[in-house]
Amino acid sequence: MTASLLSEDHARALDAADPLPTLRGEFRVPKHGADEQAYFVGNSLGLQPRKARAYVEEVLDKWALEGVEGHFRGHAQWVSYHALVREALARTVGAQPEEVVAMNSLTANLHLMMVSFYRPTAERPAILIEAGAFPSDRYAVESQIRFHGFDPARDLIEVEADEPNGTISMAALERAIAEHGPRLALVLWPGVQYRTGQAFDLAQIARLAHAQGALCGFDLAHAVGNLDLALHDSGADFAVWCHYKYMNAGPGAVAGCFVHARHAHTDRPRFAGWWGHDPETRFRMGPNFAPTPGADGWQLSNPPILAIAPLRASLELFDRAGMAALRAKSLRLTGFLETVIRAHLADTLEIVTPAEPERRGAQLSIRVIGGRERGRALFEYLCTHGVLGDWREPDVIRISPAPLYNTHLDIVRFARAVLAWREGA
Numbered sequence: 415m416t417a418s419l420l421s422e423d424h425a426r427a428l429d430a431a432d433p434l435p436t437l438r439g440e441f442r443v444p445k446h447g448a449d450e451q452a453y454f455v456g457n458s459l460g461l462q463p464r465k466a467r468a469y470v471e472e473v474l475d476k477w478a479l480e481g482v483e484g485h486f487r488g489h490a491q492w493v494s495y496h497a498l499v500r501e502a503l504a505r506t507v508g509a510q511p512e513e514v515v516a517m518n519s520l521t522a523n524l525h526l527m528m529v530s531f532y533r534p535t536a537e538r539p540a541i542l543i544e545a546g547a548f549p550s551d552r553y554a555v556e557s558q559i560r561f562h563g564f565d566p567a568r569d570l571i572e573v574e575a576d577e578p579n580g581t582i583s584m585a586a587l588e589r590a591i592a593e594h595g596p597r598l599a600l601v602l603w604p605g606v607q608y609r610t611g612q613a614f615d616l617a618q619i620a621r622l623a624h625a626q627g628a629l630c631g632f633d634l635a636h637a638v639g640n641l642d643l644a645l646h647d648s649g650a651d652f653a654v655w656c657h658y659k660y661m662n663a664g665p666g667a668v669a670g671c672f673v674h675a676r677h678a679h680t681d682r683p684r685f686a687g688w689w690g691h692d693p694e695t696r697f698r699m700g701p702n703f704a705p706t707p708g709a710d711g712w713q714l715s716n717p718p719i720l721a722i723a724p725l726r727a728s729l730e731l732f733d734r735a736g737m738a739a740l741r742a743k744s745l746r747l748t749g750f751l752e753t754v755i756r757a758h759l760a761d762t763l764e765i766v767t768p769a770e771p772e773r774r775g776a777q778l779s780i781r782v783i784g785g786r787e788r789g790r791a792l793f794e795y796l797c798t799h800g801v802l803g804d805w806r807e808p809d810v811i812r813i814s815p816a817p818l819y820n821t822h823l824d825i826v827r828f829a830r831a832v833l834a835w836r837e838g839a
């Protein structure tokens with residue numbers, strides 16, 4: 415078994431026998447010489463679905479042939495274009511169709527959601543996030559606290575890691591929420607933490623926040639298209655995510671947003687725009703804002719059609735595989751990567767991401783033993799040998815087998831490249 419773990423034939427056999435056949439052929443995989451790359455960076459920019467080009471060209475052609483009339487003509491008319499992705503998006507994140515919308519970018523959506531769901535008072539001004547949060551999230555949260563006249567030094571609460579590899583136990587999170595409970599306006603938490611790859615139990619976090627009278631939002635940038643989410647049942651008040659990571663909708667793709675059905679008719683404050691206005695009366699161009707019920711009511715502008723088009727192609731593939739089957743395959747692939755590292759690379763690589771499958775998604779964050787210089791050397795060797803991961807200072811390589819297109823063979827190519835480097839180093 416141990417010898418065969420690194421055999422390419424064995425990997426090919428595992429791929430051929432996998433209950434969910436790979437959809438790699440539906441993607442454009444960048445080349446390394448005559449071969450395809452072993453591309454493990456779907457957590458950063460997912461690969462291009464082959465059909466994305468056809469959907470983009472359809473928009474370009476419609477524009478060329480119909481001009482302004484493209485807004486109101488034919489099946490993929492632009493006035494309702496964002497609704498073409500609604501059902502599939504809802505299935506992918508486990509929400510009701512009215513709870514999701516594709517709009518704007520992630521950080522913009524986070525701000526829009528906080529306008530409605532972060533309503534600080536003197537008694538309850540605080541936001542709780544994880545220490546070491548993605549910078550954009552931290553900037554957004556800090557600037558919102560200041561915007562309302564509060565002080566981030568006091569009212570931005572950051573939960574420190576309490577586990578040896580920099581991950582956060584549910585017990586530590588529970589203690590922090592209980593300790594600060596009466597002062598908490600909002601708990602904003604990642605579905606999967608971008609640096610460590612740790613996945614969290616969203617329903618439990620929402621329960622803990624609500625029990626203290628706080629609202630709860632999730633940043634699912636690294637969770638959507640990765641975990642088999644049940645957003646509606648999680649009870650979260652809102653969630654935001656981007657579509658260029660595991661969702662494969664391309665650089666600068668339109669982002670996603672979830673607003674729980676219980677807020678569908680809310681009279682909370684919001685920043686409004688004409689595309690959030692009830693479509694029945696939008697084009698009467700009246701002066702008074704009447705929001706569309708549900709997540710659509712937070713839209714500002716007419717949507718970026720060219721940025722939504724590739725998402726249609728990607729969502730078709732998620733629907734074809736099914737999120738539950740994809741997650742099951744992801745557990746097999748990431749489990750295989752872990753097994754290979756532990757069996758053959760343990761003197762070089764140390765896994766930071768939790769070992770329990772339910773506490774991680776596709777990504778393993780892997781520390782290179784021996785420090786930054788050694789880590790950089792290995793990382794660059796991998797890149798020049800067609801194995802793409804990404805680098806996080808000071809000494810971590812993130813490897814994310816994406817179950818739509820990565821294979822056991824990719825993982826064996828990664829392991830063999832590390833071994834070759836070690837022998838040469």
Ligand SMILES: *Cc1c(COP(=O)(O)O)cnc(C)c1O
Binds near residue numbers: 519548635656
């Ligand atoms: C990728 C990512 C972002 C990026 O934000 P954009 O607004 O899409 O540029 C923000 N937050 C998290 C947690 C991310 O993983």
